[in-house]
Amino acid sequence: MDIINIRRSVRKYQDKAIEKEKIELILRAAMQAPSARNQQAWRFLVCTQKNKNFELSEATPNMKFLKNAPLVIVFLTSLCDLTVPNMYCQDLSASVENAMLEAASLKIGSCWCGTYPNKERMENVRNIFSLDDNLEPFAVVGFGYPLEDDAFKFIDRYDENKIINVGEE
Template structure:
């Protein structure tokens, strides 16, 4: 599958089929995670694979009561040795550590989706409680929880037009091909109107 198709097709999944994911498949997905770029190649990430129903329930409670965390057959708890990065980069180290882990998580989401497995990246949780549940050392941070499971829903999604998010050479400069830009703008407007009409028809 072309990488852009995987990126555009990926969705945050919160409803899962009652179907186990073999450890071999989970490790393949995590393999993609460890090949993410990291500052100074420090690779400050760690992953805890949680399948145990009791622990998944505890993690769901620690995640502001988000029930789908328990319902997902697998939860990946993503951790960071942030002090390792701070040792090399000082006050910027914490910022770099977050970026490194985020890159690894995105790789995980995309690899999972390419294998037909849905995910949801969760940032709302009680870190102290998660660390207690999984016996995580004090000097290790928990950056995210990622649920994994075979999707039992097909949510739709959309994005704001690229032209609203990209500038050239300076902030606010959106013109990159003066003669073609008005035409591209009209085509993009028509595309959004078509998508809006399609979504409204689906709801009827």
């Protein structure tokens, strides 16, 4: 799929708001992800407040680039909805990837900030957004229209050495 090939982590954004209907498309894609036993134990904190995104960038070293992000989505695990607790990282990861691919299809750049299981990062996010105890930050993703023209470009990572073939005898 073309979108998979051209999605790149984009950390420099134009000072331009993302349209409400495009935010909804991104959230719809996030919620279409597969999840273990279809548990869908996710929540999405949508932040377009520049001062909050700036706070995140100041509090957490790996999130510095968020200071100019017009949109941040915090992917949260809803702990009380877990029916297959040991699978939620896979569920949430699928959801993040879906959202980033949808964004790329809309020409919106994005970058994943690893959050779970780093306690300090999770605590920073929890404090900035005053999260309920039931909601655990999994990932923070910055979104924005790219500043650079060549933000979406194909980098071939195909590597035969990473494949183990078990074929016919």
